[in-house]
Amino acid sequence: MEKKSLRTAYGEALVEMGKTNPDIVVLEADLGKSTMSCLFKDAYPERYFEMGIAEQSMASTAAGLALSGKVPFYSTFAVFAFGRAYDQIRCGIAIPNANVKICGSSCGFSDFGDGKTHQSIEDANVMRMIPHMIVLNPCDAVETRKMMRAMAAYDGPVYIRINRNDLPVYTAEEGDYEIGRMSRIVAGADLVIFATGSMVWKSVEAAELLKAEGISAEVVNVSTLKPLAKEEILKYVAGKKAIVTAEEATKLGGLGSAIAELLIGEIALPFERVGVDDAFGTSAHSYAELLETYGLTERHIAAAAKKALKR
């Protein structure tokens, strides 16, 4: 399976959109070579603002640009993009529905060496809690590129979560991304796995493992974490015997919680969540080691599926 960088897709999409939309502007806080917003800097230096290592100022400056008719995208590591600038996002961007696009890069455990201060397990979850905020979590580079166009077309605040490491590419090139739509990656009959971001491919691999044991698992890519449409979820749940969710994030307030909330009073099915138990990350020599340690592999997803089906 070919792997591609979502960060590069992010930077290239900015450049591509900047060509036709002169209102697109980009802000960065001394991590442009990592988030890949540097590609936009090279193409349109006059529309690129290096804010210094000043994430709060960057968020509020983006608000000002948006309130003046521009379409600002700002990026830095996810922890700083959402966390350092939380109140600036809440007050200056979300309340006024300012058209600011926030990119949280190096999300989850993907910055494996830097440790807990840099590993963001709660960014998307926290952003979900803010009214007006759209939350996106692409699973591969192709989806990232399509999502970027949808973000620019949408008028309002959007948070996008980008993995640092190259991930397998498997979503379709054709068609446009529609915010709020889920997509079926693998069809199955016994249970449905709702997965997001890096965990979508792990779920596809889990479905393979389960198939070998005679279990037919459906895998649904939930790349819009907010808004989540109840009808969409019910559509995929219909006829299944169990539900599993998988996310590279704390279980608290994430995809699993969100789906469970929507299903309360609607349907009662065995339900298992794969995600991070309320704990910070740690340094490691590889991303894979951390996914293993925190229970985020295809084996963990398959085990969760079997556990749910046994009930």
Added chain:
Amino acid sequence: MADQALIKDLEAKAVQLRCNVLEMIGIGKAGHWGGSASLAEAMAVLYFHVMNVDAKAPKAPDRDRLLLSKGHGALIQYAALCELGYFPREEMQRVKSLNGLLQGHPDLSIPGVEAVTGSLGQGLSIGVGMALALRLDKKASRVYVVMGDGEQSEGQLWEAAMAASNFKLDNLTAFLDWNKIQATGRTEDVFKIPDLDKKWASFGWEVFSVDGHDVEKLLAAVDKAKAVKGRPTLVILDTVKGKGVSFAENTPAYHNGTFDEARFTLAMAELEARKAALAAQKEMV
């Protein structure tokens, strides 16, 4: 005139700290060489001469505190803590590995580390809190906070700067590692902040600049800072990012760079040569 033997000792310590940092980065793995190496002399002076610290009592109430507000410089602090015996040398081998003690950024699980840093801009405020607590507890201990020059763009530092002078914290000394390079390039190109000395002075701080690689001048600067009454002191360290390994000096790529085997060997050889030269000089003294 400071004691020449002491100066030679501390110079040698600084080189040893750089060797430790390089050993921890190793071959083929990313590590913050640049901003660690620029601090080697300052760390040697603080940890091996100035500060009252004891590896056997890392939580002693009377100890001096050192915080890296530029937490990504952790390796130079680990290098010093290891030399002082806070943890066994084997931990250096396991740095940033799963189940290793030494994390990518300073963590309170590590003996000798005083605060969790790594998100830039926060260390000075933490230092202000510690300096206030020490004053309340009538302790003579001092707080030393190390900041980066790129980090100066974080607004919180300036909030802390105002707080420290408002509270007249003369038990707080901050260092600014003026190595002129940040993560993505030269501070001059990325985000200019001119007249840092004047800015800090106008915030109510006593400010002096010193060659950050000159042990003798560093010793004098720290003494001078201790003597200042009624206000906090900033020592601007004029440094070279990546100092000590010629090809990595003044090179943004070594902010968080990787050494291949050939470069690692070359780097270690340069440091060893420097060590030998210093040993020979010490003989002369």
